[in-house]
Amino acid sequence: MVNNTYDAIVVGSGISGGWAAKELTEKGLKVLMLERGENVEHVKDYTNTHKNLWDYPHHGRKSRSTGVSTGDGSR
Numbered sequence: 001m002v003n004n005t006y007d008a009i010v011v012g013s014g015i016s017g018g019w020a021a022k023e024l025t026e027k028g029l030k031v032l033m034l035e036r037g038e039n040v041e042h043v044k045d046y047t048n049t050h051k052n053l054w055d056y057p058h059h060g061r062k063s064r065s066t067g068v069s070t071g072d073g074s075r
């Protein structure tokens with residue numbers, strides 16, 4: 001049986017978890033990171049980053065009927 005032991009387990013690879021894992025790893029600790037979300041590849045998976053406003057419905061402005069903005073800054 002494999003005995004996996006870690007100095008630290010970080011749950012979530014958001015900005016807080018990512019920073020914590022980086023700091024702990026750089027200090028020489030053996031770190032396990034658990035992430036429940038999808039694997040997001042840096043740059044490749046930022047599908048909205050280079051979209052222009054006219055690529056969104058209502059050109060990023062709020063819809064008159066729903067009042068919801070569609071150019072919301074999400075990936």
Ligand SMILES: Cc1cc2nc3c(=O)[nH]c(=O)nc-3n(C[C@H](O)[C@H](O)[C@H](O)COP(=O)(O)OP(=O)(O)OC[C@H]3O[C@@H](n4cnc5c(N)ncnc54)[C@H](O)[C@@H]3O)c2cc1C
Nearest residue numbers: 011012013014015016017018034035036037038072073074
């Ligand atoms: C649309 C949008 C735009 C934003 N724009 C900005 C901006 O321009 N500038 C700015 O400073 N801030 C911005 N923010 C806020 C910023 O994203 C958050 O403040 C920041 O991400 C919080 O970091 P966090 O590490 O606490 O949480 P998160 O980044 O949410 O990370 C938490 C991670 O933990 C994972 N997780 C949760 N539960 C579990 C579990 N049980 N097991 C395993 N993994 C788990 C999640 O999948 C996630 O990856 C924006 C937020 C949104 C929604």
